[in-house]
Amino acid sequence: MAVTVDEDTAGRARPVIADAPGSRSWARAFGDLREGWRQRALWGHLGWQDIKQRYRRSVLGPLWISISMGVIALGLGVLYSxxxxxxxxxxxxHVAVGLLIWNFISGCILEGSEVFIANEGLIKFLPAPLSLHIYRLVWRQTLFFLHNLVIWAVLVIVFPHPLSWTLVLAVPGFALLAVNGGWISILSGILATRFRDIPPIIASVVQLAFYMTPIVWSVDILSGNPAVQERARLVEINPLYHFLEIVRAPLLGQHIAWFSWAVVGVITVLGWAVGLLCMRNYRARVAYWV
Structure with a gap:
């Protein structure tokens, strides 16, 4: 990318950003992802340091992640029950596991919208692929999720429920969540870097989506009410419901509907297609936008 000077209609000089030859190519977009993955030792260390830095000089350290989540889940679970x-x-x-998964999803969306803005110094002065910051974000959210799994283990002991072999399906389900967290962070991060009004808009939409997704309420409750039984099926329109179900259902010993796997699979393919297109066209401009 090159910066040239042009004149507007009033004769005043104004900078014009021109893409360098070959900067918009699929090879460079995929190469950025590959190079970022090769540096997993770096972003893995940085992701862990992010957690340690947040709880620096704390007696319990990262355990506060699980404690705070457990208190919120207990309060909401008792209240709504x-x-x-x-x-x-x-x-x-149901509420606790839903909150664990929702924290991962919302973390990828909210932090993804500011992933490049927050790393302005590194992007400008460290010759590293942009995907390194995406991997770092998803890895950090994965660590948060793994910490919070302690809450699920405690609930299994306190409120025993039958678990079956379907429990292992939570692993590929969460892997799909992480994969989708990647394209969401790329897309929202690039858009928010160019248009700084995007992060507050995304925050408002995510807050609204929390109440529209069956986390602190259950589809079974609506289905048991004849007055709203037909409306309960509208929840399937919400794609976030299916992302929740592919992880929450096996953790609670429930069956996952094949329709949820299909919806998540289609969104994954389409999402990465849009994310890669965005990387191809605007990856080289991020350093100038931050």
Missing amino acids: LLFQVDIATFLP
């Missing part, structure tokens, strides 16, 4: 008059032994694990 009383409001909906459902068994807390069933509803509390």
Whole structure:
């Protein structure tokens, strides 16, 4: 990319950013992803340091991740189980596991919208692929999720429920979440770097999506009410519901509908197609936008 000077209609000089020859190519977009993956030792260390830095000089350290999440899950689970008059032994694990997964999804979306802005210094002065910051973000959110799995283990002990071989499906389900976190961070990160109004808009949409997704409420509760039984099927329109189900259902010993796998698979392919297109066209401009 080169910066030239042009004159506007009033004769005033203005900078014009021109793409260098070959900067917009699929080879460079895929090469950026490959080079970022090769540097996994670096972004793996940086992701872990992000967590340690957040809880620096804390007695419990990263355990606060699980403690804070556990308190929120307990409070919401007890409150809504009383409001909906459902068994807390069933509803509390539903809310807690839903919050664990939602924290990962929302973390990738919200932090993804500022991933390049927050790393302005590194992007300008460190010759590294842009994907390194994406891998670092997804890895950091994965560490948060693994820390919070302690809450699920405690709930399994306190409220025992039958688990089957379907529990292993939570692994590929979470892998799909991480893969989708990559293209979401790329797309929202590049858009937010160019248009700084994007992050607050994304934050508002994510907050609204939280209440529209069955996390602190259950589809079974709506299905049991004849007045809204037909409307309960509208939840399947929400793609976030399917991302929740491919991980939450096996963790709770429930069956995953094949439709959820299909929706997640289609969104993964389409999402990465759009993300790679964005990388191809605007990867070289991010350093000038931050």
